[in-house]
Amino acid sequence: MNETLTPTADSTSDATGQADKFSWWNVWLFLAQRVFLYFVLYALSIGPFYWEWYKSRYVDGSSVLAAFYLPLVWIAEVVPPFGEWMNWYIHLWTG
Template sequence: MSVRLEAESEHQSEIALSPADFPPGHHELMSLLEQTESRDVSVDETSNEAEQDSVLGYLIASAEQMVIVFGLYVLSIGPMYWTWIEAKHVDGSHLIAAFYEPLWKLAGWIPPLGEWVNWYVCLWIY
């Protein structure tokens, strides 16, 4: 039995191997080549699957990063509470007031989040 390996490129070449080409005791390599010959996987399918995996991996990594950044944003209100109150109601930085305004709105729209933020801020102000 001989095994033929074909390269898929502009310059196609063929290599014909037979069991006599392998040193004694290397039957594992021959059986691996036979298995490879029996599977017909095109390069396009393999690269397409790899591309889908990389896109999915990128989306998962991006979602994880967004969750971490949002978590840090929410946690930052604790030590910044008095600065935010001053910015919102007295005469403080408009940037700080604008920075925490989305959190203020979300806490109003999502009651469990608002309750948790109130509890968390109480840890910092008392």
């Protein structure tokens, strides 16, 4: 007898059931990674935009740009190690 084995719906669902299972843990992990990544990019973006931010905050510049970086100023004041790192990083860009 020449029998060929064909996968049934039950056998394939068992094999892929673990991969297709929804997990809230994976969703939260994904969101936490994205928030961390966006915050790092946000914090790093102050370096090249420092003089524009300075002009918008202390001279007559864009209030939108000043408001955009206001959370970084607040965090730098509340968390001194972060503020020291921001000063060091901005100094790299401004010389």
